[in-house]
Each structure stands twice: as structure tokens, then as C-alpha cells.
Amino acid sequence: MADIKREADTEVIHIEKAHPISDGIEVLAENEDEPQSPYQLGWKTLLVLFTLSMGNVCAALSNTTNTTIKFQAATLARSSSDPALASWIVNGSFLVVLAMGPIFGSLSDRLGKKWFLVGGCFIGVVGSIVSGSAHKIQDVIGGNIMTGFANAGRILSISCIQEIMPNKLRPWAIEVSQAMASVFVVLGTFTAAAFVRADTGGAGGWRWAYYFNGFIYGFTAVAVSVTYFPPRPLLGRHQFLQDIFSQVDYFNIFFMSGSFASLIIGLTWGGSTYGWNSSHVTAPLSVGCVGLLVFGIYEAFVIKEGIFDHRLFQTMNFPILLFVCTIDGMLLLGVNVLYSQEIFDLFSQNAVRIAVILSPYLITSTFGCIPAGWIMASTKSYRVLLVSALFWCSLFTGLMGLIDSSRLSWAYAFSTLFGIGTAVTTTIPIVALALSIPSYLIGTAATISVSCRALGGIIGITIFTAIYNNKYAAYVGPIANDPTAPFVWITVAVLVMINGIVACFLKSVAPMMNKHVESAPEKSEVRQAQLA
Template structure:
């Protein structure tokens, strides 16, 4: 028996309790063709998907928000409040959407995003901004349901093309969002960035409402709403959401609100990890049918491997979006627009590479070699980013553009391959679990990489200050004052002006010295990123092919056809007209 036949046999064996769903899963309509309805729905769903990305571009101007409203100690929660709710709610919404339908989770999520965006825009203090971002985190958990919805409305063999297009729109939104957020922060007010996001959420909700008209889901067609609601894995949802919350809280508080060795941090992280273990055991041993971590997702080893790759990709993408912007501010620029310009080679190449990545998978029906090669490529050039310093801007531009090409592939292929590796009627569950893995990777990545930077900077900065001021006659008195000022939350130029003993002529040399110290600290961050991505490349070597699943099956038909009639009314289909 061939490997693909074994995989199909395993999946079929897991469906014995629902033969009606199995029949729908393997039904193929070779005459089904994609038309205007599907094309318009793909555009609307791509717009909904990009809402989450666009809302996160406000994280690139967090320092300007804090300058305006204060609350530097709580600033990390502007981003993490959003990530935490997306992480916790995403799998819950995905599981429910597979059972009840995806449309209203997307529309409802976008509606909540409108409210959250305008609440953040109205913020006069950091807590109001955080509250708005908590709502947009919930909104994004609903909007990312658009990813599996995008894949199930077209024949399986066309999924790479459709998702390549969707991710192109998504990445283009990231580029546009970074530049508009920077422009608003520099020339108007950061609040307009949130207002723009609110407008996009509203347009997305209306577009999906009007253009996406799916039939009932396969599970909904084979069970009543009462049966579905009674079978929902409520305990698993609470365990997963609570465990994620504990881990994120521990990672966010550690080293800032509390020392890493404090009982609160150790207890929170330990509790979160223990909760995930309990969740896994509960899903595997207790909740056999309707589990959030459905056993049928594991018919192939691809699902756990690709979730791990998504976690690595989150550390790569989200970590770089946040941290590279900070490094640019440390080494090359202080103005928001200038930071966005330097960041743009990475953003642009990661955008233009999405369509070619989807096209390559669609044409070859292969993805493993390209994914492994792309991860190795990213590992190489993120490692080379460790060579940059304040005098090597051209190196930063070149290296970031090169690894941006690789991130386009790592963004598109894992999610398409994952969708083809699980039963189509569980696309929402699988897709949102993988996105949650990516969000968790982003949080872990930002936390770990920031800790690496802070530890190294704490070593190199005092040395740089001592070297820069060693020729001053009273350097022994000035150096401690300068180091103390630079350790405050104030921007370095402002902090140095508060040191009365420091001659004005020495501010420039000190700033230059600490820029070099910062570059040396960032070097270790890039080395860590390169090692993490290399681990992702190694794990991807064990992925299985999905070419057998790239067939004519359409899970949710939008065009008038025999397939849609069956999905709307059961097995009594009417002929096409």
C-alpha cells in the first residue's frame, strides 16, 4: 500500500462514527467551476483576514502612543492584550465555526473590531488603548476564521492560488499599515491609525455580509444545533484559553513587573504549561468525540509538525515586525516615517513573494522541499543580520529584503498544506489552532528575544559609556549619572540632557557609543532567531506529501451547481441550468 493510501485509510478509519460526513468529505464534483460569486467572496474574505494584520501595525508606533499618554510600564500590554485574546479565542471560534458556520464569526468579529479600534483611538491614557486592543484581539480571532473559509470555497487543487492571493492582500495591508501608522504618528496623531483600522473592519464586515453566502457546514448538515451545542468541548476551551493566558501573563510580567525568579512568574508559567498538559490528556483520554483537539486532525503527522512550523514562523514574522523596528530606531533613525522606509524592503519582498509561493505549490503539487529551502534561506540571512551596525544601513536593507523573500513562502505554504492534511470539515479548527500557534510564537519570540537584547545591552552599554567619557577629567562622577539616565524609560537624547554634569559636546559621542553597544546586543538576537528558524527547517523535513488531496473536492460551494444543491438540501440535488 502506498503512503498516500495509508494516510487516506487512517483518515477514513477515524470517520467511522460519522459516515455521512465522510461521504461529503470525499465527494468530488469534477465539473464544478469557480465563477464570479467565489471570486468576490475570496476578495471579501482576504480583506477580513488582513484586518488582524492591519490592526497589529499600530504596534510599530507604541513608543509614540506612550509618549503622548504615558504608561511606559504598561506599554507591552498594548500589543500583548491583543495577542492574548486572539490566542485564547481563535481555536474556540474556529471549532464553533466548523459546526455552526463561519460567516457570522467573521462578520461579528469585524464589528467588534470597529468598536475596539475607536476606543483605542479615543484613549487619553494607556489603559484605554489597552482596553480597545483587547476588543480587537477578540475581533481578530473572528476575522482569522476567514483563512479556512477562503480555502473551503474552492476546489482543493486551487487552494494554493487563492491563499497566495489572500496573503498578498494581507502582506500589502501590513506595508500600507506600517507607513500610514508612521505618517499619522509623525505628522498628525497616532489615533488616526486606529481610526483607519476601524474603517477597514467596517468595510470588511459589510463585504463578507454581502458577498459570502456559504451553505451549512458539513457537521451542521449531519446534526441538529442542539446536538452540536451539547457536544461542544467547553472544558477543553476553558483549559486551553486559561493555559494560554497564564503563559502570556508570565512572559509579559517576567523581567518587567516581577523578576523572572519570583514566585508569581514561576507559578504562572508552571500553571500554564501544566494546564496545556492537562488539556492534552483530557482531549486524548476523556473527550473522544467533539474534542477541540479533534483526533481526526492527527490522521497525518503533518498537523503537529505544521503547527510547530507556524509557531516558529510567528517568532520569525511577529518578532521581527516588533523588534526590527526597534533596532532601526536604535541604530538608524528616530522619525517614524524613516523607520518605516528602512523596514519596507522586508515588508515588500515578503508581500510580492506570496503569489509566486502559492503558484509554485499549485503547479507542482509539492511543498516540502520549497518550505525547507525557504526556512534555511531565512536562517542564513537572519543570521547575517547580526553583522549590521550604525554604519551598515545598506547591509540591513539587503539582508532584510532577502529573508523577506523566504518569509513569503513560510507564510503561505504551511497553512495551505495544513488545510490539505486534515478533514475539510475541520478546516476552521485546524486553521485557527495553527494561527494561535503563530500568535503564541510571536509572544514567546518577542519576550525571549527582548530578554536576550536587554541582558546583552546591560553588559555592553556601561562599557560603551565608560569608553566614550574616559578622557573627561571628572568621568568617575559623570559615568554613573549617565548610565543611570540611559537606564530610564526616556529616549537616550532626552535622558542625556537631564545629566547636568555632562558637557553638551559629549552627547553626540555618547549616543554614537551606545548605538554601537545596541548593535552588539542585537547581534545575539539575530543569532537566536537564525537558530530557531533552523529548528523549523529540520522539523519540516518530516512532512508528508499532500498531492493526493489536491483534487476537485469543494467543501463549501458558492456557485450554482449540483454540489451546492447537495450541500444546501442534502442528497437530493437538482441539475444545473
């Protein structure tokens, strides 16, 4: 076993040496360490791209049920405390993604990603059925926790998509995947709204939105099973299972998740269930802050291959892009809850009309992915585009604070323009991050980035829900003059602006946008070498 482990370590060292550093970014020359015959894309790659993109679709669809939280709470609430639980319908899923994503990512870089994807999708089927058949809010939360496990495995599709494509075509592949996911978001939002509107007996038409999602999870599980057959990952080729499983820092992952959970509990309880000066609020907030401080010190100075493997920090791109992903989570995931609830209070309580008002944002964020990926693939540049998009989002999220019940046209205009920016912030960081780290850690990096996006969603949703429960309920009828909604949008605008300033320090990834394919699906010398 010792000889095998030494052989594996030697192979990883060889890879690192084969990627000389240039401008702080690892570079693999186009023909270096690759068979000399050119690698040709074919129908297998396109088919696998489609099925893996359905994995991305599953997670996007799971968020569309969040636009019906108001209706879920109205159907299931049995006591005055139940509405305070509504934020956990979303946060329960995101917290599991935050906890399990890094575990699945680290293991997938050694065991392979396929069965994490397939298994996750099957769990998603069960979770969707549990949520759809719920009789109380706690049941929905339980089902969404299962969906969180599903999405923790499903997010590996993002790294799989990039692995099957030559590096220079990764922006194009992610653009296609994100556009597919966004189309299904629009479809899922209107489908959920139609189910709610069609419910005339008060039983909860939103339930069918969960069942619809379960069908998509099941289809994806079967599709990935029969089309995706990747070579064994490099890091796991010469290691035993017990060695692979021992390399994951499980305790620290759960310690981090517990600290975040403590913070979220404090924010959720504060001002609604308990007063802000109550020990029920101050205690979990203090425990969460101290826990995260200890976690950071441990990761930085005690362990080198923990959750944040030190090999990921060869440049500042990785931490900067993680920050970008966190704020993007507030934008992308938080808006589904923030904006849909604001529409409910300001403009309409009709589910279909809520979806209509949301649609300009959803549509521009859908089709904006396409030019964003094309520009990066054509120019091999991304920093100016990303920074510009962040400042653009900052401007129009700030202007969203001007919306009141008499300004529906403003809501349409600002959300449409805001959606253009989020299309860039959703697509570009994923590709840039994967090109900024060692290719054999792409699963780890991708899951950490998505976990950061989930964290951003948790923070945004929790803060907004706390403000809503503390302030909105004090108003009767439309909240046209409520000062808390502008405060939320302005806070988001300031964070996005800070994000844009930080993104100015990103480095170029142009040297890595070459012909290298990490996991070749087509029959070729490249695939044969990876199967050896």
C-alpha cells in the same frame, strides 16, 4: 433528537469512508461523491474571494499599529511602570486570538462561518475606536483585546477562502489573499508612520492608524454580509444548537489560555518589574508550565474531540505544520515589534524613516507570496520549497545579528532576503495543513494554526520586550555594541533551523489537490447538493 444525532453521525462516518487513505493523506477522487457535471468558477467566486481576503487584510492591518508602540508609550505613559505594560498592547490581542480562535473554529464547522466573520469585523470597529481614543496605555490594551476577539472571528476567512475553491486551486487563492494582506501591511505601516509624523501637537498621531483600521473593519463587515452566502456546514446540518454548543470543550480552552497567560506574565515581569528569583516571577512561570503539561495529558489521553480533535492527527503533517506556524508567528508578528524597535534605537526615531527601513522586508514578503503559491499549484509539491525557505530564513535572521548603527545597508540587504523566505512560510503551510485533515474540520484546523501563529508572536514579542527592558535601558544613545540584539536574532535563527529539520518529515498532499469544492458559491449541481 437521538435519531437526528445518529443520522448526523452516520453522515460523518460516510464522509470519512468516502475519503480513502493513501500515503497517510485522505483522498477524495475528483468525481467521487460529487455531481457529474463539471464545476465552473465564475465572477461570484472571484468577488467572494476578494471580500473574504479583506478579512485577512483586517488582521494584517491590526499588526501595523504595533510599529508605533514606542510613540504610543511616549504619549500615554504616566508612571515608570507603564513602559512595562507596552508589550500587552500586542499580547492582549494575541492572547484573545489564542483563546477564542479554537472556540470559533469548532463552532463555525457546525454553525457556519459567515456571521463569525461579520460579527468579528464589527467588534474590530469598536476596538479600533477604543484604542484610538485612549488616554492611558490600559485603554489601548483594552481596545486591542476587543480587536483580538475580532481577529479570532476574522481568521475564519482563511478557511472560507479554501472552501470556495477547488482543492487544486487553493494555493493560488491563498497566494492572492496573502498578497492582498501584505500590500495593506505596507500601506498600513506607511500610513501609521505618516500619521505619527504629521502630529505636531504631541496628541498622538498614531491614533489615526487605529481609526483607519476601524474603517477597513467596517467595510469588510458590509462586503462579506452582501456577497458571501455559503451552504450550511455538513457537521451542523442535522443537529440542534444545544448539541452543537455542547461539543466545544470551553473549559479546556480557557485552561490552556490561562496557562499561557501565566507564562507571559512571568516573562514580562521577570527582570523588569521584579527580579527573576522573585516569587512574583517564579510562581506564574511554574503555574504556566504545570498547566500546559496537564492540558497536554488531558488532550492526548482523556478526550478525543477536544481542542486538538484526534481526527486531525491522521498524519504527522498536522503537528509539524502547527510547529511551523508557531515559529512563523515569531518571524512575521515578532518582526513588526522586534525590528521596528531595533530600527528606532539604531538608525532613526523618525516614524516615516522607520517605515522606509522596514519596507524592503515588507515588500519582498508581499510579492514573494505569488510565486510560492504558483509553484505549489503547478507542481503539487511543497515540502522542498518550505524546507528551503526555512533554512533561508534561518541564515538571514542569523545574519541580522551583525547589524549595528553603522550597517544600515546590511539591514536593507538581510531584511530583503529574509522577507523572501517569510513569504513562503506564511503561504504554503496554510494550504498544506488544510489538505492534510478531514475537510469538514477545516475551520477548526485553520483557527488552531492561526492561534499557534499568535502564540509564536506572543513568545517572540514577550521575550524580546523582556530583554529590552532588562538590558537596553542600561545604554545611553545608540546601542551599537549592545550584545542582546544579536542574541535575539541568533535565537530566532536556531529555532527556524530546527523547524526546517522537522519539516523534512512532512508528507505529500498531491492526492488531495483535485477538483473537490467544499463550499460552492456558484450556482451549480455541486451547490444544490450542498444546500440539500
